[in-house]
Amino acid sequence: PYAGPTADEILAKRKEYLSPSILHLYKNPVNIVEGKRQYLFDENGRRYVDAFGGIATVCCGHCHPDVVEAIVNQTTKLQHSTVLYLNHAIADFAQALASKLPGNLKVVFFTNSGSEANELAMLIARLYTGCHDIISLRNAYHGNAAGTMGATAQSIWKFNVVQSGIHHALNPDPYRGIFGSDGEKYAGDVQDIINFGTSGHVAAFMSEAIQGVGGIVELAPGYLPAVYNTIKKAGGLFIADEVQVGFGRTGSYFWGFEAHNVVPDIVTMAKGIGNGIPLGAVVTTPEIAEVLTHRNYFNTFGGNPVSTAAGLAVLKVIEKEHLQQNAFVVGSYLKERLTALKEKYDLIGDVRGRGLMLGVELVTDRELKIPAKTETLHVMDQMKELGVLIGKGGYYGNVFRITPPLCFTKEDADFVADAMDLTLSRM
Numbered sequence: 001p002y003a004g005p006t007a008d009e010i011l012a013k014r015k016e017y018l019s020p021s022i023l024h025l026y027k028n029p030v031n032i033v034e035g036k037r038q039y040l041f042d043e044n045g046r047r048y049v050d051a052f053g054g055i056a057t058v059c060c061g062h063c064h065p066d067v068v069e070a071i072v073n074q075t076t077k078l079q080h081s082t083v084l085y086l087n088h089a090i091a092d093f094a095q096a097l098a099s100k101l102p103g104n105l106k107v108v109f110f111t112n113s114g115s116e117a118n119e120l121a122m123l124i125a126r127l128y129t130g131c132h133d134i135i136s137l138r139n140a141y142h143g144n145a146a147g148t149m150g151a152t153a154q155s156i157w158k159f160n161v162v163q164s165g166i167h168h169a170l171n172p173d174p175y176r177g178i179f180g181s182d183g184e185k186y187a188g189d190v191q192d193i194i195n196f197g198t199s200g201h202v203a204a205f206m207s208e209a210i211q212g213v214g215g216i217v218e219l220a221p222g223y224l225p226a227v228y229n230t231i232k233k234a235g236g237l238f239i240a241d242e243v244q245v246g247f248g249r250t251g252s253y254f255w256g257f258e259a260h261n262v263v264p265d266i267v268t269m270a271k272g273i274g275n276g277i278p279l280g281a282v283v284t285t286p287e288i289a290e291v292l293t294h295r296n297y298f299n300t301f302g303g304n305p306v307s308t309a310a311g312l313a314v315l316k317v318i319e320k321e322h323l324q325q326n327a328f329v330v331g332s333y334l335k336e337r338l339t340a341l342k343e344k345y346d347l348i349g350d351v352r353g354r355g356l357m358l359g360v361e362l363v364t365d366r367e368l369k370i371p372a373k374t375e376t377l378h379v380m381d382q383m384k385e386l387g388v389l390i391g392k393g394g395y396y397g398n399v400f401r402i403t404p405p406l407c408f409t410k411e412d413a414d415f416v417a418d419a420m421d422l423t424l425s426r427m
């Protein structure tokens, strides 16, 4: 049994010694002491179904034995910055990762986080094109460093940083956007930004295929292909941020962008890729990657042996356990169950997403789409009491984010849907 400090003791230390800006999801935060696949356990040994941690850190499930073994084996042998010397771990993982990407996307740069990966992608695009302007979507989240905080487009995540050369295009949000599901109309705004806000040439367009932090927003059909053409004409690159959608999460495809029939020039990834170990990556073509040979790009721990050993193990587990296929089957089933709840409760305005990246938007009025913010917090809290952890997102904080580890089962899906059903029925 757990003999460490209690939740209250930890909370007191956090208040005194940790950043005051730390987020926690619940009124009474849970003290998680152990994780096993799709389950988390608190200090009293109480089990929670983790329906959120999939994107936060974990792809294969908490403490997956194969991943743990790879990490432990490598830690006992060597942990160092491999930028300086030769070591097989970084090379093996780079090769395996490249084999998962289409086209000529085969040169990998490793980082420690998604923010760093996107910073690097933006730098590469600017160097390659000689342009500074980058277009990202309103409602996007791309990171919290100087450049990426500019690309991130939700006020709650933006401090007063100098935002240089970033433009935010209309979000092709089928539920709340002004053009509904007409992707091509939204794409017109990107052309307008290029015409009226830049020299006519841009460095890049950057977007997620499904916005995660933004509240599981699927881009309107036809949007990405249309923007792809627009951006190419303006000399820019397309950067796909796969930090949340990648690695089989959407079920039908390994990468989120594949659902839109476009091949990016640069792909960034992080989070689930290391199954909890800090690891990020930027993948691009040899031609584009060449620009970084003009100076030294150095990242001490990016691609270190332990992180890349973990990354390789993750890829193997995804294949061995058919996790992408599982995301499709279990995700489709869960989406059906959640859609049935929408029929039952007016509070649910929209159910969306693909595979194991699902969103449920709560509104107090379906016509006016008034965000049900308080209700969202209440339902999350009550579901936690029932043993289910889900996330929330969206600009108004009224969208449940259901993004479990990819090993989620139908039984887990039922548990989540039943807990939501029971909670809503009591309101």
Ligand code: PMP
Pocket: 112, 113, 114, 115, 116, 118, 141, 142, 143, 144, 208, 212, 213, 241, 242, 243, 244, 270, 271
């Ligand atoms: N891109 C996306 C789509 C993200 O969701 C996040 C993190 N929420 C990031 C980039 C930044 O990743 P990190 O927190 O690892 O810097």
